Amino acid sequence: MSDKKGILVVAEVGQDRLANVTLESITRARELAPEMGGPVSAVIIGSGVAALGAQAAAYGAERVYLVDDPQVATFQSGLFTDAAVAAIKAADPALVLFSTSADGRDVAAACAARLGTGLLVDITGLELRDGNLVATHPCFGGSLIAEKQASGDLVMATVRPSSFARSEAPVTAETVPLSVDFSPTSLLAKVTDVVCENLGLISLEEATIIVSGGRGVGGPEGFKVIEELAEVLGAAVGASRAAVDAGWKHHQYQVGQTGKTVSPQLYIACGISGSIQHRAGMQTSRYIVAINKDPDAPIFQFADFGVVGDLFEVVPRLTEEIRRRKTGA
Amino acid sequence: MTTTGIVFIVVLVVALAAFAYFLGQRVQYVLVGRPEYRFDHLPRRFGGFLYFVFGQRKLFKEWVGTIHFFIFWGFIVIAFGTLQIIAEGIRVGFKFPWAENFGFLLAKDVLSLLVVLGILVLVYLRYVVRKTRLEPSAEAGIILGLIFFLIISEFLYSGFTYAPEPTSAQRGAFLATAISTGVEGISAGGREVARNILWWIHVLLLLAFLVYIPVSKHLHLIMCPVNEFLRSLKPRGGQIETLYLENEEVEEFGVSKIQGFTSKQLLDLYACAECGRCQDHCPASQSGKALSPKTLMTKLRAHLDERGPALRAAAKALKTGAGVQEDDDTPSLIGDVMSEDEIWACTTCYSCQEQCPVQNEHVNKIIAMRRHLVMDLGEFPQEAMLAARNVEKNGNPWGVGQQTRADWAKDLEVAVAGQGELGEYLFWVGCAGSVDDRSIKVSRAIVQVLRHAGVTFSILGTAEKCCGDPMRRIGNEYLFQMLARENVENLNGLGVTKIVTNCPHCLNTLKHEYPAFGGNYQVIHYTELFAQLLTEGRLKPAVGTTGHRADGAVKTTLPQRVAYHDSCYLGRYQGQYEAPRKVLKALPGLEVLEAKRNRSKSFCCGAGGGRMWMEEEAGHRVNEARVGQLLETSPQVIGVNCPYCLIMMEDGVKSVATGTEVKVLDVAEILAASLTGQEAATGGH
Amino acid sequence: MNIIVCVKQVVDTEAEKRLDPTSWRLDRTVPNILNPYDEYAVEEALKLKEQHGGQVTVLCMGPEGAADDVRKALAMGADDAVLISDAALAGSDVMGTAYALAEALKTMSYDLIIFGNRSTDGETGCVPAAVAELLGRPFLSTLSKMESDGTTLKVHRETDLGYVAYDCPLPAVVSVAKGINEPRYPTMKGILGAKKKPLEVKDVAALGLDISKIGLGGAKTKVLSARTAPPRTAGTKIEDDGSSAQKIADFLAAEKLL
Incomplete structure (x- = not known):
């Protein structure tokens, strides 16, 4: 057995709050933690996101890694991957949960490729069976439900929004600021403009x-x-x-x-x-x-x-x- | 020979030379087109030529055609009179045998009078009433004026000739006789001067007319008879040219330049008399779209006149080896001559060709240009492109999964050919009947009726694919041929010989277009089969509107007033107007109402020619116009026989007849309802 | 500008999909098509080629039958194609697929690699990012707009709120969203020409792939079981008689949805 322990949730930041899918993932991680062992932690990537740590703690994240850097004020796949990898290395978890969203997929896939792990995509259920993680994944438009397992001591998955219930369970979280050395390749793509045409619009994936x-x-x-x-x-x-x-x-x-x-x-x-x-x-x-x-x-x-x-x-x-x-x- | 005669012959030679020159020019322009063989079935062609030219058969669809009939025959008779006039100008005293024939002269004056009156009516229609299909153009004015004064001058000339005392034979020309009485008072010398002047006026008018023919729309006097002779002898539904698509040398599969048309197609342009009947019956023109079949002809003709000399020179150079390439400066037809809006507005309803008195073929020209846009450029309306992709992937333009194609019949236990008994007929369901929720009900009604009559049948199930009609008509010949080959292979593999179709478009394609791909079947529309079954007594419609159900309740499901709408592909294309009416009329208590535009003049629903899958933005909607026409008969139900019509009429009713109870039903549904009632009445179910 | 477009053959989106109960692999006997998202990728590549010249190469991993759909991309105007096909690749998961594609791409020269955002059957949408990572190239996904001067890219990445604009030097890896363009319809010239364009089939040996990383055996994720989702059944169905709005509201209230 490896010494990797705990669950890390790579947070998705919505409009000045954590996305529901992140809170749902933290809730589910909290439920699995006693059996899996180790802490539930979250990493929040962004600029001026320190305050969001409290929200993660409210749902039960015991440790919050903060990558608070103007360079990641806006999503950029390479930089966010560097940040997530830094958090994974710091937390050394057995399971990393991302969200099934455009940003979540990009970062999850890159992290899995960089760290050479398996990736369970778009899961709607997660449980421990005989100590092994088993994920549920509806495929082909939900006409089939597959149960999947990933090998290796580090498992990554993207979680479909609304798959788990979310409930508050406030803890006092330890905040760990991370400073990331972004790789030269990751720094190549530069954000030149951010256009919000549909401010206030409810996204389809997140809508109840x-x-x-x-x-x-x-x-x-x-x-x-x-x-x-x-x-x-x-x-x-x-x-x-x-x-x-x-x-x-x-x-x-x-x-x-x-x-x-x-x-x-x-x-x-x-x-x-x-x-x-x-x-x-x-x-x-x-x-x-x-x-x-x-x-x-x-x-x-x-x-x-x-x-x-x-x-x-x-x-x-x-x-x-x-x-x-x-x-x- | 008189001096007048000598001068006249000089003028005549000049006029004839000019006539021949201009005519020759146009003939050469026509020959710029690709060759097309239209010299088969000579006796049939000649018979048709006599029938259509001398019988003027295609003109009588409208009352104004009667005027043309008299002008045509008037001209022929008057020509004999004119020959006499010319002859006596050249040799004094010369007389043709008919010159002093009372009957001939009487006929000549009667017809001349009718021509003059006819001309006045035509002038009134064109310049006073200003019928929209006719331009109040100078050209038309010149022609009408020439004819008018030609006849007037003939009256006057004869009048002065007969004065002071017409012979008893001359009295047959009663108008000229009347004029001779009027000019009696003038001295003999004065009369002779006037007579000479009138002679020249008449003859010069005649020669002017002669020279004007080849440079005006009156070229139809010459080209129309040729066009009648060369008319298409193929069934209406089988007139689209099958392209050979494997040739990689071919630069263009469609027509982008005027010389890409066939000579026959170019001949059409000169045969057009600009009468505008096509436009009056064109659903695109009548609903405010850019397209008019008449302007299609006139614009292409003007373009050919303009480009003709250069194209002719290029063709000559190519032949002699002096030039290496064809004329490349000729601009593309699309954009410069015809707009894309015009090309895409056509529903291929065949109304223009049905109406055209000179047998012009409009639809194929449109399809040829569409072929260029689709197959050479890949540029066609997004929605049509989507329909094409859907057909490629799913075998139907709606894009519903091919695997679900037979789901409509799941609970009906319909035999699937190849898995069960083939039966007497293969029921070709069609895309709409298989996947469109509304049309599925029609397919189910057909199954019900066939079973009632004890007709055995099967369907192809998921092996059936789009017949290709809309794809061929939007110009996607490649996709059409793929579909045709696949379907023919399936049908032949199963040994199918008799097919009954739900959709008239499938009917047309299977019947007239699949033979070119080795698919030869006896194909009929379900209305035709139902009519036959009624005749044979195998279908007995119920008591109708006041039948009693088994439970004693009065049954009033059958409508009493049905406005029947002829679809283009069952009506104009197959000429089948009676079978559906026969089915409806067989239902007791049911009255078939006729819209003003019915049978061969029926108005398209707007969905043919691939239009079903294109947005209709310009003008107003064709289907709404048609619903409006049908509603004039105050029906309870609009009866249709085609899934396209069904969808379009229902949409139309929703928008123009909101709040009314008017329903749109397929003939099969109406019949099936009556049979259900009968079953109920006899206790079966 | 040399562009490689990675495409996939997928099961038609309208077809009902089934998994083979022994291998949990997709039953591909149903109609197959070129992944609809990939048509946008091909179109985008062709537009850039028209602007800057160069070659557009199609790269596909799949069964040999996938060649039919690769030809469709060639008919649209791509110049040549490489098909990675080998029985040993069957059953590869996201990471196995990304590894095989990346290894093939390492043997090719390119300025830009374009993917469709995701496939309509695998639906993971993760392969492009993983390939970019394995190649060590910058990656931009879900693009709704793309321009290039030949050395850099200017793109818009679609978000729920609008878009984010990025500048990125080439070479790079991108994935494009549906709607970035209107994919062209192949012309007859294109269709006839596609039959003669080079299509090279490469197997595992030719690419020197590490067998332990590919196929069902090399997959880091495995399917334990699959079952058909419990079918949804019809609930209450009423005809509108004027009171249906009220009845819907009652239903929503009863299920505590209001």
Whole structure:
């Protein structure tokens, strides 16, 4: 057995807070720690992120590595990898958890390649079985659930958002500032501009509720009713491939096999027939509500609650009803 | 010979030379095109030539065609009169046998009068009413004026000739006789001077007209008869040229320059009389799109006139070896002559060709240019490109998984050819019928009807792929041929001989386009099969709107008022207008309503020619226009026979008939509903 | 400017995918296509080539049948292709794949390596970053815009909030997002020409790969078992009669989703 011990969570920093997936990973790490042994630690990479250590501690991270450096104010794959590797070397854990996101994948893959470890990608479950870590990974759009194991004394994994519950368990964390010697190769790419066009937008992967529109929405202007419902629910807006291919929504909104894979608590599909393609991206949602005028649309075969009706009548009424309940009740 | 005669012959020779020169020029321009063999079936061609030219058969689709008929025949009769006039100018006293024939002269004046009246009507339509399809152009004015004054001068000349006392035979020319009475008072000398002047006016007008023919749209007087002779004898659905695509030497598979068209296609340009009937029936023109089939012809013709001399010279140089390359300065048709919007607006509905009195072939020109955009440049509308990629990957333009193609029939236990009995017919379901939620209901209705009638059948299941119709029509011949070969191989491998289709587009492709790939089947549309089954008594529609269900409830599912919409590919392409009507009329209590535009004049739903997968941005929507036309009949149901029409009409009803109860149903669904009622009535289910 | 585009053959996105229950490998008897994300990568490479000249080479690792889809990239306009194909590579995991690709890339000359953001069947999206790391090259992923003057790259990396712009000297490794361009449709000239373009197939021996790092045996992660996800079943389904909005709200409230 090696002397590597504990779990390190490489934090994802959202808009001035730790992303939910990071808090979920810390929570899950905390649950596994007694059996695995060793501490739960987190590394936060960014500029002016010292205050976020408290948030990690609130969920149970006993040690927080801080790479607080203006050079990593904005994500840059090489520099973040250097920082994460420095934290891994400092913590010497048996398990490193990243998030399944664009940034998380880049850093996880580079860390695994640099350190020569295995990488479990996009896991939704993690448990110890006879002392071995077993990860659950839904593949092919969630139609299959694979159980996977990584060999070696250091295991890395990226965790899909919303896979684990998150709960607070405040501890007093030891803060360990790390200063990183960035490699010359990592310093080659330079950030020249940061543009935030969609400030305040809820990202699809992080959203707990998603309201999506498909072919039945009929056009870009039809998305207005979808957006209004999303607003009262505090939900993110999604779209099916048909709506994106028709040019009604940017592909960043696309949910499905060739778009984003989401697992929200609630997925409201409006005017979406529910092709395999779309299903692949959303079938791990906790609850699915479907509104479609075609009673035979496949979406009704896997929706928890289906309404056969015109979305342009049902959705505005639903928006009104929820607004009434939220403000009135 | 008179002095007048000598002068006249000089003028005549000059005029004929000019005529021959200009005509020869145009003939040479036409020959710049690629050769195309159209000299097969000579007796049939000649028969058609007589029928269409002398019978003026394609003109009677509209009442104004009657005017053309009289002008055409008027001209022929008047020509005999004019010959006489010319002859007597050259040799005093010369008389053709018919010159003093009462009947001939009577006919001449009657027809002349009709021509004059006709001309006045045409002037009124073009310059006063200003019909949108006609330009109030100077060229048209010159021609109408020439004809008008040619006849007037003939009246006057004859009048002065007959005065003071017409012979009894001459009295047949009753108008000239009337004029002769009017000019009696003028002295004989004065009359002779006037007669001479009128002679020259008449003859010069005639020669002016002659010279004007080859440089104006009146070239159709010569080119149209040739065009009638060379008309396509292929079935309408089989007229798209099959390209040989393996030749790597070929620079261009589509047509980018005017000389890329065939000579026959170029001949079309000169045969066009600019009547604008095509435009009046074109769904693109009528819905505010850039395309007009008429301007397609006139723009290409103007371009050919302009580029002709250079192309001719280049072709000559190539032949003599003096030049090494073809004329490369000729600009691309696309962009410089035709806009991409025009090229993509066509639904290939065939209405232009149905209407065209001179047998012009518009659709193939559009497809040839699309082929250039798609196969040579890879530039076509994004949505159409997506449809093509979907077909490549999933065998259908919607991009639904090929593995799920037979899912619509999962619970129906339909035999799959190759796995079960082939049956009498192979039911070719088509992409829409297999994967589009709405059209699936039609496929299921067809299955229900076939079973009711005891017709055995099977489907290809997941082995069926897009027939290729939309791909061929957007110009993606390569993809079409891949699909055609694969489907033919499958069908032949299974020994299929009889096919019934859901979709008229599949019908057309399998029936008329697959033979070129070795696929020879007896293909019919389900409406044709149903009509046949009704005749044979194998289908007995229910009591209809007031039937009683087994549980005693009154059944009122059958609509009473159905506005029937002819699809282009069952209607105009196959000429099948009656079978679907027969099916509908067989249902008791059902009234078939006819829109003003019906049968061969039916208006496209807007989805043919690959338009189903392209955005429709310019003007207003074709499907909404068509729904509007159908709603004029106050129907309960719009009856269709094609999945494209079904989708388009439903969309149209949603936008223009919101709040009404009007439904869009396929003929198969209406029939199936009546059979269900019958089953219920007899207690079966 | 020499560009290498790494592509993958994937199972059609519309097809139902199955794993072979003995090897847990993907059943590839269903229709295969060129990974849709890779079409964007090929297009981006061709656009740069049109600007700066040079060669576009396609690199693919997969079964021999993948050559069909490599030809599609050649039909779009790439100049030549290398297909790494060997039975010993079957079952390689992310790191094994990255290792094999990196070793092949080390034998080739390039200014830029372009990947599609991820594949539609493996879905890990991790191979490009790992390859960049193994090659020791700077890496930029999820690009929504890319420009180059021949020596440096100017790119936009897509984020949820907008984008981050980077400058990076060449050589570099990048991955492009869907929507960065409109991939061209192959012309007939391209399709006919692709049949004659060089496509070299290399096996493990030719690349001198370390067998312990590739294939099912060399994988650092292994599949213990796979099961079909419990099928979702249809729940309540109602016809809209005007009260459905209320009923949805009741349902959401009952499941504590409001």
